[in-house]
Amino acid sequence: MELILFFSTALLFASAILLMRNKIFTRLVSVLYAILLIGLSVHGWFNLNKTFIHYFTFSHEGMLLLSTLAIISLPTFYHGFRYTYNSTTRHFNIYHASMIALMTFMAGAYLSNSMTMLWVFVEATTLSVAALIYHDRNKQALEATWKYVFICSVGISIAYVGILLLGFIYGRYDAASLTFNEFSLLISTANPIYLKVAFVFVLVGFSTKMGLFPMHSVTIDAHSVAPAPVSALISTTLMNVGFLAIFRVFSLFSSTEILSFMQNSLMLTGVLSLLIAAGYMLKAYHIKRMFAYSSLEMMGLVAIALGSGKSGYYAAILLVILHSLVKSSIFFSMGQFKQVNQSYELKQVGNYMKNYSAGALLLLCSVIFIIAIPPSGIFISEILIFKSLIEQQQWLTFIITALLLTAVIYALLTRVLHILFSDASEPIEKTNTGEKINVIETVPQYVLLLIVAVLCFYQPPFLVDAINASIESLPK
Amino acid sequence: MMEFLIVAFAATLIYLSAAHRFRVFARFMGAQGVLIFGIALLELNEMATANLVLVVAETLLFKGIIVPFMLFYIIRRTQVFKVHAQATPSFYILILNAAALIVSVVIAYTLQNPYINTVFMTVALYALLSGLIIIVTHKLIISHLIGFLIIENAVFLFTIALGNEMPALINIAMLLDIFVGVLIMGFFGMRLKPDTGDLTQLKD
Numbered sequence: 001m002e003l004i005l006f007f008s009t010a011l012l013f014a015s016a017i018l019l020m021r022n023k024i025f026t027r028l029v030s031v032l033y034a035i036l037l038i039g040l041s042v043h044g045w046f047n048l049n050k051t052f053i054h055y056f057t058f059s060h061e062g063m064l065l066l067s068t069l070a071i072i073s074l075p076t077f078y079h080g081f082r083y084t085y086n087s088t089t090r091h092f093n094i095y096h097a098s099m100i101a102l103m104t105f106m107a108g109a110y111l112s113n114s115m116t117m118l119w120v121f122v123e124a125t126t127l128s129v130a131a132l133i134y135h136d137r138n139k140q141a142l143e144a145t146w147k148y149v150f151i152c153s154v155g156i157s158i159a160y161v162g163i164l165l166l167g168f169i170y171g172r173y174d175a176a177s178l179t180f181n182e183f184s185l186l187i188s189t190a191n192p193i194y195l196k197v198a199f200v201f202v203l204v205g206f207s208t209k210m211g212l213f214p215m216h217s218v219t220i221d222a223h224s225v226a227p228a229p230v231s232a233l234i235s236t237t238l239m240n241v242g243f244l245a246i247f248r249v250f251s252l253f254s255s256t257e258i259l260s261f262m263q264n265s266l267m268l269t270g271v272l273s274l275l276i277a278a279g280y281m282l283k284a285y286h287i288k289r290m291f292a293y294s295s296l297e298m299m300g301l302v303a304i305a306l307g308s309g310k311s312g313y314y315a316a317i318l319l320v321i322l323h324s325l326v327k328s329s330i331f332f333s334m335g336q337f338k339q340v341n342q343s344y345e346l347k348q349v350g351n352y353m354k355n356y357s358a359g360a361l362l363l364l365c366s367v368i369f370i371i372a373i374p375p376s377g378i379f380i381s382e383i384l385i386f387k388s389l390i391e392q393q394q395w396l397t398f399i400i401t402a403l404l405l406t407a408v409i410y411a412l413l414t415r416v417l418h419i420l421f422s423d424a425s426e427p428i429e430k431t432n433t434g435e436k437i438n439v440i441e442t443v444p445q446y447v448l449l450l451i452v453a454v455l456c457f458y459q460p461p462f463l464v465d466a467i468n469a470s471i472e473s474l475p476k
Numbered sequence: 477m478m479e480f481l482i483v484a485f486a487a488t489l490i491y492l493s494a495a496h497r498f499r500v501f502a503r504f505m506g507a508q509g510v511l512i513f514g515i516a517l518l519e520l521n522e523m524a525t526a527n528l529v530l531v532v533a534e535t536l537l538f539k540g541i542i543v544p545f546m547l548f549y550i551i552r553r554t555q556v557f558k559v560h561a562q563a564t565p566s567f568y569i570l571i572l573n574a575a576a577l578i579v580s581v582v583i584a585y586t587l588q589n590p591y592i593n594t595v596f597m598t599v600a601l602y603a604l605l606s607g608l609i610i611i612v613t614h615k616l617i618i619s620h621l622i623g624f625l626i627i628e629n630a631v632f633l634f635t636i637a638l639g640n641e642m643p644a645l646i647n648i649a650m651l652l653d654i655f656v657g658v659l660i661m662g663f664f665g666m667r668l669k670p671d672t673g674d675l676t677q678l679k680d
Contacts, residue, residue, distance in 0.1 A: 146617070150617075150620060150621075150624065153624060154608075154611065154624055154627060157624075157627050157628060157630075157631050158604075158627075160631055161604065161630075161631060161634060164631070164634045164635065165587075168587075168589050168591050168592055191587075191589075193586055193587060194587060194589075197583070197587065
């Protein structure tokens with residue numbers, strides 16, 4: 001009942017925004033929606049493991065990701081209001097209605113307890129994201145939108161073949177409505193070759209959403225063009241949707257003999273993602289693309305963590321949550337970065353600390369957090385990943401990961417320090433846009449970073465318990 | 477009859493891999509739609525009538541008529557008639573296609589299952605790989621769209637093979653078709669007309 005209410009209210013809100021054509025009304029409804037989402041998260045924590053309308057469960061892993069989305073939702077709307085301030089009422093309303101739709105579909109995907117329902121919500125997120133990426137309506141936005149929709153569609157089709165293969169295993173009329181729990185009871189009797197093929201299809205297919213190699217290029221282009229608050233979501237909570245899909249199938253199959261095959265596949269995908277990310281970050285020319293590759297690097301680490309097992313499982317989920325908070329903070333600050341520097345091209349920007357110290361300090365802090373230097377909570381995740389690799393005696397992966405992470409840190413620090421303190425090598429003539437820059441806009445990002453810093457030193461028992469419950473079904 | 481339709485579907489894939497003119501692509505996509513309609517009609521005989529009517533309408537109307545019509549409309553609007561930019565020469569594409577067929581046969585026989593006909597699975601896998609090969613080896617985005625439509629037909633063929641047992645999966649595949657409709661109409665029909673060439677503004 002609660003979820004029907006949530007979905008119908010979201011539909012009502014999005015429709016009302018499109019019909020009313022009033023910016024103040026849109027702002028009001030968007031904030032109400034964010035409160036609704038936070039309310040759903042709180043309600044979910046009080047109803048853990050309860051199933052609604054057969055297809056949705058407030059599972060631990062789903063609730064962790066839903067809560068992350070709820071935390072990010074308010075700053076996303078706030079920065080969205082700022083970004084679309086000068087947009088026409090029509091574009092302003094389309095943007096916010098699509099944002100509500102996207103958050104609703106993501107919430108649906110987090111709470112889905114069957115593969116087909118999860119797939120339907122993932123498919124739906126693609127359409128709403130397309131409308132958001134296309135917000136600026138220029139040639140680059142069109143290209144990015146086309147690539148995003150096209151590659152995601154191919155990925156979704158491939159993932160669906162994986163789901164169909166699961167259907168072949170079961171072979172009954174109600175296969176489409178089978179929940180993960182019901183499936184786990186049947187999985188031991190399945191042909192391992194089917195499971196392997198299904199896993200590969202699901203991994204490749206949902207990589208489009210998680211932003212992993214080999215389907216990573218789609219999110220990179222989308223990040224570089226999308227409005228900053230949209231990039232913040234694509235790079236974090238939307239990637240988490242892909243992660244959850246892969247994680248659920250991984251958990252489902254982990255009791256079978258294909259566990260080592262899945263772990264090796266994830267490890268390989270993760271290392272290749274890191275390699276691509278490090279390579280491109282070393283020659284980055286565009287700051288948003290550089291941070292997009294940083295997301296690829298983080299998801300690569302998550303894949304390695306899942307593949308390494310033991311403490312890696314815990315590290316993977318913790319990293320997904322912390323990365324969401326830090327990376328959204330970085331992308332939110334990109335809006336002001338563009339306002340001040342009027343460019344994202346690394347050669348065209350410089351002396352950011354002198355020009356706008358509040359934003360520059362935030363960028364510096366964010367980069368320190370993303371490269372996992374304490375007090376960043378990501379430090380804990382990465383330590384756990386390396387610990388897990390050592391425990392499993394994965395020395396080669398350990399060395400490659402360490403080397404590639406060093407390259408990533410070097411690339412990020414050299415470029416960001418250049419932006420902060422050096423003159424631009426190819427400065428552009430800045431025009432006065434008349435837009436006022438407000439220091440208050442940096443506050444939500446500092447709050448997000450503060451949460452990550454606290455989690456470095458103190459992880460509250462409910463968080464630890466929830467992560468442990470999420471990985472309970474995985475082999476120890 | 478069923479085997480004839482499936483083999484005919486596989487033959488269209490071989491022809492599509494070597495085709496150069498977009499009108500040929502459009503015609504063959506229509507032919508694939510009609511073949512899938514025939515396969516659905518013969519295969520889904522145990523399905524509830526209402527659902528069957530929906531499936532038949534979707535395959536014949538959407539895949540057999542609307543998709544080729546939209547493709548012809550796009551060709552007229554964009555005035556792009558030939559695949560003049562391939563990342564790989566046609567000869568190698570054919571070789572890749574033949575390899576895809578062999579791989580499909582091997583996988584389908586490895587994955588033999590009481591719930592699905594092996595020939596069905598072979599052709600569905602072959603269609604999936606053919607679509608991917610067209611996407612990877614062609615540069616123009618219309619060719620990419622054709623590749624995606626072939627993948628989408630492959631997915632539908634998979635679902636038809638399971639349709640009697642799992643009608644819900646068919647309905648979900650139809651959702652994918654609607655998605656394709658949005659993709660084609662939204663971008664090609666409305667917006668992407670001037671940029672039908674290869675899109676290269678966003679790169680590293």
